[in-house]
Amino acid sequence: MKKQFIASVAFILVTGLFSTAHAAIDEEAAKATGKRNDCFKCHAIDKTKKGPSYKKVALKYKGNPEAEAKIIKHLTTGPKVKLEDGTEENHKIIDTKDQSEIKNLADWILSL
Template sequence: MKRALLIMAVMTTLAAPAMADEALAKSKNCMACHAVDKKLVGPSYKDVAKKYAGDAKAVDMLATKIQKGGSGVWGAIPMPANPQVNEAEAKKLAAWVLGQK
C-alpha cells in the first residue's frame, strides 16, 4: 500500500508541471491556434518540438516568437504577437512546447 501511494505521489508530481504549462497555454489563448498533436491554424506542438529537437537556442527563439510573433517558418499564415505573455511565461511555454513528444 505504501509503495502504491509513493508511486502515485511521484507520478502526480511529474505530471503537475506539464499540466500547469498546458493550463498556461490555455489561459494565454495559445490553444486557439495550436493543439498538442494536430495542426490547427498553426503547427501542432509536437511538430514544433520535432523541428527544433536538439537546438540549444530554440527556447529563446520560440519565446521571442511567442511574444513578438513571426511568419514564414510554417507557411503563409503569420503568428501574431502576444503582448499579454511576459518573458518568463514565454520561456516556460517554449520549454513546454519543446518537451512534447
C-alpha cells in the first residue's frame, strides 16, 4: 500500500515535470546570464543590433526540433558570424559550462 502510494506520487511528479517543461524557463536567470556575457551589446529582444533580435532567432527556429541543440552549439563553439556592419568575427562563447544555465538561456530565446 505504502509502496503504491510512493509510486503514484513519483508518477505525478515526473509527468508534472514534463508537462511544465516549457513553463520552467527562468526568464530572470536567462537575462542575468545574457547581461553577464554582454549578449545584449549585440542582441535585443525585438530589434536588430549588431546581431539579429532574439525574436527573429526564435522565428527562424520555429517548429524546428533541433532548435535548442543548435542554439546551444552556437553558444558553446564560437562559429564565425557576420555582424550587421559586414565585419566577421567569431561568435562569443558563453562563460559557463553549466548545461542547465545554457539550456535555460537557449529556451528563453526560443520562447520569445
